[in-house]
Amino acid sequence: MALLELNNVSSGYGKMVILEKIDMYIDKGEIVSLLGPNGAGKTTLLNTIFGLADIFEGDIKFNGVSLKGKSPDKIAALGIGYSPQQQNIFPNFTVEENLLLGAYLRRDKEIKKDIEEIFEIFPEIERRRRNLAKTLSGGERQMLAVARALMLKPKLLLCDEPTAGLAPKAASLLAKKIKEIRERGTTIIMVEQNAKIALSISDRTYVLAGGRIVAHDSSANFLIKKDFESLYFK
Ligand SMILES: Nc1ncnc2c1ncn2[C@@H]1O[C@H](COP(=O)(O)OP(=O)(O)OP(=O)(O)O)[C@@H](O)[C@H]1O
Ligand SMILES: [Mg+2]
Missing domain, CATH: 3.40.50.300 (P-loop containing nucleotide triphosphate hydrolases)
Structure with a gap:
């Protein structure tokens, strides 16, 4: 099937x-x-x-x-996770807050651990974890959008x-992440x-x-x- x-x-x-x-x-x-x-x-x-x-x-x-x-x-x-084409991040929240928001349906205690695991795929945005999402470059924003969708596993x-x-x-880097x-x-x-x-x-x-x-x-x-x-x- x-x-x-x-x-x-x-x-x-x-x-x-x-x-x-x-x-x-x-x-x-x-x-x-x-x-x-x-x-x-x-x-x-x-x-x-x-x-x-x-x-x-x-x-x-x-x-x-x-x-x-x-x-x-x-x-x-x-x-099923969705990283949409438009409005895919919250610009006035930090990178880390965006990821926490991505976990909105979860109630378990593993969320913090999963954020670190996702940062292993995206070290480029880990460096910016406490910065507002609106300060990210285009490529970093797209990474954050995908990372956010991964928070629901x-x-x-x-x-x-x-x-x-x-x-x-930046496009080939993102393709590698996919x-x-x-x-x-x-x-x-x-x-x-x-x-x-x-x-x-x-x-x-x-x-x-x-x-x-x-x-x-x-x-x-x-x-x-x-x-x-x-x-x-x-
Ligand atoms: N919310 C909506 N309400 C009504 N029509 C819509 C809506 N969203 C898209 N459409 C229409 O549906 C058609 C397909 O749009 P869609 O966004 O799915 O195309 P796409 O292949 O993703 O295009 P793009 O490459 O530009 O992103 C278009 O004619 C568009 O105008
Ligand atoms: Mg489209």
Whole structure:
């Protein structure tokens, strides 16, 4: 059984249909990337999984449990973490406070220990732990957004454009962190504008356009299709 499965999902906001007939699966341990032009519906797909959009048709199953009609809090409690594209940190709280806020659903005593463990992945933000998040660089902010989503120890992490707006060096550093998170046992769905980065770190890729999946293959196969970008990003 796949960790996450979408069967014939149509979804959107209010009465507006954005995604149509999405079939997709993610196996445990995979990094799956989601590519496509602006407005294709990539963020809406993550929102749909996380209970932030309306499902009109089809079903989503996580570990065999239907997510349909569940609130984001319930979905987070089941083991899905979300690092959103926008407003993904609290600028007027410190780095450490942002991480504590990320643990909002937890009542256990391990939270402090987990913060230190997450800082092992992100030493760049550990150095800034007592600084306000708004003073971080773009790359550090994106790291904090991902780190915050890890505070609920998700089995599946949804990551929306973690490298957006970053210079090439910062973008590849972030890609390395994503791989490390997977190595530590978290399955990942990553939305990316940077196709090369996404394809080089993911196992499989879905391409979305106009609210539908228009291509799906192993990332290795996409990488050898020379015309990849012109095919899907015109
Ligand atoms: N809250 C919302 N209410 C109504 N329509 C929305 C909402 N959010 C997004 N849309 C519309 O849904 C479509 C898909 O948007 P979405 O943000 O999912 O695309 P995307 O692929 O993530 O784009 P980008 O690469 O620019 O982030 C767009 O036409 C957008 O205008
Ligand atoms: Mg988006």
